[in-house]
Amino acid sequence: MSRAKTLKIRELIREARHILVVSHIRPDGDAIGSLLGMGLALQSVGKDVAMALSDGVPANFRHLSGSDQIIRRATGEFNLTITVDCADLSRAGDILGDRTVDLNIDHHITNLNFGKVNFVDANAVATCAILAEFLPQWGLPISQPVAEALLTGVVTDTLGFRTSNMTPKALRIAANLMEHGANLPELYYQGLIQRTYNAVRYWGPALTNLQKRGRLIWTTLTREDRDRASYPGNDDADLNHILSSIEGADIAVLFVEQKNNHIKVSWRSQPGYDVSKIALKFGGGGHPAASGADITGSLKDVQDQVLQASWDAVEKKQ
Ligand SMILES: [Mn+2]
Numbered sequence: 502m503s504r505a506k507t508l509k510i511r512e513l514i515r516e517a518r519h520i521l522v523v524s525h526i527r528p529d530g531d532a533i534g535s536l537l538g539m540g541l542a543l544q545s546v547g548k549d550v551a552m553a554l555s556d557g558v559p560a561n562f563r564h565l566s567g568s569d570q571i572i573r574r575a576t577g578e579f580n581l582t583i584t585v586d587c588a589d590l591s592r593a594g595d596i597l598g599d600r601t602v603d604l605n606i607d608h609h610i611t612n613l614n615f616g617k618v619n620f621v622d623a624n625a626v627a628t629c630a631i632l633a634e635f636l637p638q639w640g641l642p643i644s645q646p647v648a649e650a651l652l653t654g655v656v657t658d659t660l661g662f663r664t665s666n667m668t669p670k671a672l673r674i675a676a677n678l679m680e681h682g683a684n685l686p687e688l689y690y691q692g693l694i695q696r697t698y699n700a701v702r703y704w705g706p707a708l709t710n711l712q713k714r715g716r717l718i719w720t721t722l723t724r725e726d727r728d729r730a731s732y733p734g735n736d737d738a739d740l741n742h743i744l745s746s747i748e749g750a751d752i753a754v755l756f757v758e759q760k761n762n763h764i765k766v767s768w769r770s771q772p773g774y775d776v777s778k779i780a781l782k783f784g785g786g787g788h789p790a791a792s793g794a795d796i797t798g799s800l801k802d803v804q805d806q807v808l809q810a811s812w813d814a815v816e817k818k819q
Contacts, residue, residue: 506618507639509618510620510639511638513581513603513604514581516580517581518548518549518580519548519549519578519579520543520579521553521581521583521600522539522540522550522552522584523575523585523587524554524584524586525593526555526556528554528556529657529658530562530656530658530692531628532585532654533571533650533654534565534629534651535586535632536571536650537552537571537650538629538633538651538654539583539585539632541566541567541644541647541650542632542644545647546641546642551575551579552572553572553574553596554572554573554594554596555595556573556594558571561695565646566649567646567650575597579600582597582600582603583603583605584605584607585607585632586609587605588607588609588613589615590602590613602616602617603617604620605619605620605621606628606631607620607621608623608624608630610623620635624666626659626664626667626671627654627655628658629650629652629654630674632651633678643678644681644682645681645683648679649682649683649684649688651678652683652688653688653691655671656689657692657693665772696738699730699731700732700738700739701738702732703726703732704722704738706723708720713750716750716752717753718753718754719754719755719756719804720740720756721758722737722740722755722756722757723758724759736765737755737757737765741767741791751773751774751815752769752770752814753770754767754807756804756807759795762798763797764800764803765794765795766796766803766807767791768791769790770789770790770791771790774790774814776789776790776791776792776814778814779792779807779811780792780793780794783806
């Protein structure tokens with residue numbers, strides 16, 4: 502990043518008094534970590550900071566200090582508006598309203614550069630990794646709570662340092678955050694390993710009914726499964742991580758039944774496939790290795806169509 506941009510950001514921060522920091526809907530560890538890392542660092546130099554997430558903080562990140570300050574709606578006037586980990590404005594939900602974004606900090610290659618100043622590094626493993634590297638240069642210290650927030654984002658976005666974009670630099674950044682007091686084993690456990698009893702019970706029927714045809718595997722999570730397990734969300738409770746660990750499965754498809762005749766479908770694939778192309782056919786999108794779509798129709802119809810398209814992709818490769 503250029504020296505001029507670093508100085509510009511330093512100046513923006515120095516001159517602002519009331520600052521709004523925002524991250525994305527359906528927040529993950531990097532969204533919450535970068536929001537808290539930026540927000541708490543700004544507070545520590547005397548700024549008046551509002552940290553906002555349209556969907557609030559999920560239960561599994563409420564151990565992070567400062568998470569109780571995160572609000573869902575931003576009211577009042579701000580001199581500086583910052584987004585973190587948002588590739589486009591719609592990702593912020595309805596928080597921004599007609600506010601313009603002064604500073605856009607992100608690591609998504611698809612970032613639309615919607616800020617007045619854009620600090621986007623697609624080689625960074627997480628937005629938290631960018632902050633860990635640059636906060637000190639912007640005049641913001643890395644306290645222990647800031648280090649804990651940032652390490653959470655680095656650990657979760659890399660699935661525990663094992664995504665294909667991992668670099669020696671990312672490990673050095675993590676080591677530096679540990680030196681600032683972040684407890685890696687604890688944050689790793691809370692961000693990636695720990696699950697609720699109900700979430701694992703919810704997986705039960707889907708694992709029992711797991712199906713396989715050649716190198717394609719699939720299963721379904723129904724509304725009834727959720728009710729029986731008293732699982733509060735409408736997502737897959739990370740069952741995808743288990744499906745993508747199965748040997749010999751090139752493409753894994755998971756159907757999650759929703760209300761009103763909607764089925765959430767997600768694909769995970771081994772290298773050499775691009776499941777975003779399949780997702781795109783059904784109005785969805787994503788990455789080559791991980792994609793999703795929200796499809797209207799009965800479970801049976803959606804399964805028939807999606808499995809046919811997914812089977813075609815597996816067969817084409819063979
Ligand atoms: Mn991220």
